[in-house]
């Protein structure tokens with residue numbers, strides 16, 4: 001079962017990779033998930049570098065059923081990445097009560113590729129980013145994803161890298177993270 005950990009921040013200096021790495025480690029260290037043959041892949045939207053409508057692709061992704069119909073090669077590559085994954089763990093910072101524009105762009109570039117797949121949202125911010133967490137879950141539901149829930153993680157704002165005690169304190173979220181991943185795995189199995 002292929003699980004994509006999507007990093008929603010594309011800033012040059014950011015805490016997103018630290019949080020994504022923490023989540024990946026937490027899943028890798030869980031015995032019962034290991035036995036489920038879960039294969040984790042971290043995806044950095046900064047490297048995916050999708051166009052922000054500067055290409056001349058006038059297609060509506062919801063009307064695109066064949067990857068070759070996407071005009072831009074970066075969108076075609078992204079479509080293949082999303083298609084190959086079964087489960088999505090979105091890791092997102094909260095920016096002004098919302099989630100980053102780069103993440104919305106990545107979501108909007110494709111459509112059918114998301115359908116029916118399981119997703120969960122891990123947000124972070126000064127107060128855990130609960131507003132962007134709920135917004136993102138709603139958008140994913142609109143894409144007919146099976147959204148199992150979200151986790152919010154408090155961080156000290158503007159501190160990069162994160163203080164060691166902050167990362168240590170993330171362990172308070174381990175159980176909820178693992179429960180949501182397990183729900184994603186279960187619903188994916190029942191779909192296959």
Ligand SMILES: Cc1cc2nc3c(=O)[nH]c(=O)nc-3n(C[C@H](O)[C@H](O)[C@H](O)COP(=O)(O)O)c2cc1C
Nearest residue numbers: 009011014015016093094095096097125126127158
């Ligand atoms: C444009 C911008 C807006 C932000 N708005 C919020 C906010 O609404 N709530 C919050 O808790 N933190 C907010 N922050 C703080 C971020 O949560 C914090 O800087 C975090 O490190 C950003 O994640 P990143 O470093 O992975 O990009 C904001 C940061 C930026 C850059």
